[in-house]
Amino acid sequence: MHETSTHRTVPLVNETDWALFLDFDGTxxxxxxxxxxxxxxxxxxxVLHRIQxxxxxxxxxxxxxxxxxxDEKLISDRFDTAGLHGLEYRIGENVFxxxxxxxxxxxxxxPRLDETVSQKPGVLIEDKGCSVAVHWRLAPQEKDFVxxxxxxxxxxxxxxxxxxxxxAVAEIVPAAAGKGKVIEAFLRQEPYLGRKPIFVGDxxxxxxxxxxxxxxxxxxxxxxxxxxxxxxxxxxxxxxxRCLSTWAAGGALPRLETANV
Ligand SMILES: [Mg+2]
Numbered sequence: 489m490h491e492t493s494t495h496r497t498v499p500l501v502n503e504t505d506w507a508l509f510l511d512f513d514g515t516x517x518x519x520x521x522x523x524x525x526x527x528x529x530x531x532x533x534x535v536l537h538r539i540q541x542x543x544x545x546x547x548x549x550x551x552x553x554x555x556x557x558x559d560e561k562l563i564s565d566r567f568d569t570a571g572l573h574g575l576e577y578r579i580g581e582n583v584f585x586x587x588x589x590x591x592x593x594x595x596x597x598x599p600r601l602d603e604t605v606s607q608k609p610g611v612l613i614e615d616k617g618c619s620v621a622v623h624w625r626l627a628p629q630e631k632d633f634v635x636x637x638x639x640x641x642x643x644x645x646x647x648x649x650x651x652x653x654x655x656a657v658a659e660i661v662p663a664a665a666g667k668g669k670v671i672e673a674f675l676r677q678e679p680y681l682g683r684k685p686i687f688v689g690d691x692x693x694x695x696x697x698x699x700x701x702x703x704x705x706x707x708x709x710x711x712x713x714x715x716x717x718x719x720x721x722x723x724x725x726x727x728x729x730r731c732l733s734t735w736a737a738g739g740a741l742p743r744l745e746t747a748n749v
Contacts, residue, residue, distance in 0.1 A: 507546035507683040508539065509671055509697070512553060512561075514690035515711050518725050519655060521626055523614050528561050529729060536567060538736035545679040550574070550667050552652070552659065552693055554616050555585065572619055573652060573661055573693055574670030579677055586618035594620065594649065594660065597641050604637055614659075619652075621659035634658055654691045667693060668700030675704065688728060689718075 510516055517526050540547040548568035549558055555571035555578060570577040576586040588595060598613075598620050605611045610627030611634060613620065624634045638658040642651050645660070652659045671687060674680045685706035687697045698708035698718045710718035711728060722728050 503542050504544055505684055506543060507548075507675065507680045507685050508543055509548050509550045509674070509685055509687040509701075510536075511667075511687075511689035511691070511694055511697075511711075512549055512551035512558060514655065515688055515694075515725055515728060516549075517561075522612065523621075523623060523657075526561065528563075531733075532729065533562055533564055535729070535732050535736040536562075537564075539732060540567065542735075543679075545580075546683055548579070548674055548680075550671060550687070550689075550697060552619075552621075552654070568674070570667070570670040570674070572616060573659075573665040574667050574673075575618055575662060575665045577670055577673065579674060579680075582677075588617035591618050591662065593645055594618070594662075597644065601637070601641055605634065608633060619659055619661040619665070621654075621657050623657045625656035628656070631656075652693050654693055667697035669696075671697055671700050672704075688722075690725075694718075 513519055513526060516532060517528055520526050536547060548570060549562070550570045551558055552573045553571055555569050555576055558569050558571060568579045572586055577584055598615055601620060601622070602613050605613055605622055608627060608630045610624070611630050612623040612626065614623060622634050622638055624630050635658055638651055638660060642649050642660050648663055649660055650663045652661045652665065671685055675683070675685060685701045685704055686709070687694070687701040687706065688709040688711065689697055690711035694710070695717055698710070698716065701708045702717065702719065707720065708718040709720045709722060710716040711722050711725060722731065
């Protein structure tokens with residue numbers, strides 16, 4: 489890899505000092521037009537598994553997707569995982585799943601929301617049980633319609649819910665959801681306890697995680713362009729996968745560009 493003076497190395501002097509937290513969509517995998525069509529690079533699970541061993545188990549996926557979806561895509565339940573922006577998580581044998589029946593008012597509005605947005609070709613609803621996302625990637629002209637619809641729906645639910653914005657998506661989530669909070673919960677438990685966090689993400693929902701990781705003296709890495717509080721930046725999921733492969737094969741975590749913020 490060509491090196492320039494603008495690169496720095498994440499100082500992994502001792503891997504047992506660090507814990508690695510990774511977002512999924514747009515970070516480990518490329519964003520695709522339909523959220524259900526996401527594809528995992530062959531070999532990614534093996535790379536993650538090798539790094540997990542090097543880190544003494546301190547590797548977790550931190551995503552907005554449900555854990556069940558992530559398990560299916562990563563063909564594994566061996567990774568610690570937080571799903572639904574931190575509403576549910578699994579650390580080793582400890583599993584805390586979000587139950588849709590705990591969100592009756594959200595469940596009540598989903599059919600109406602579905603009916604409203606399905607009038608617009610290309611607008612897709614992703615019902616995750618305890619949250620509901622509306623995507624306009626295939627219909628960018630409908631962005632204002634989606635925002636107005638989702639905002640009206642969340643207002644009708646009151647302060648226990650909020651809108652989480654992302655890349656061509658607006659999602660109604662319980663107000664308690666937050667990646668920073670769940671990363672902190674991981675850091676209070678073995679094997680994460682006492683380690684410094686590295687968190688890699690690509691979207692608005694990850695900013696909350698970056699903030700928390702910065703406050704814990706960790707390393708925050710944003711994938712792609714856009715305003716961010718992350719300290720460093722990688723260009724694409726492909727770049728990240730290359731870095732992770734090098735790390736998994738026995739090298740240090742390769743050089744990462746400093747974020748231009
Ligand atoms: Mg993402």
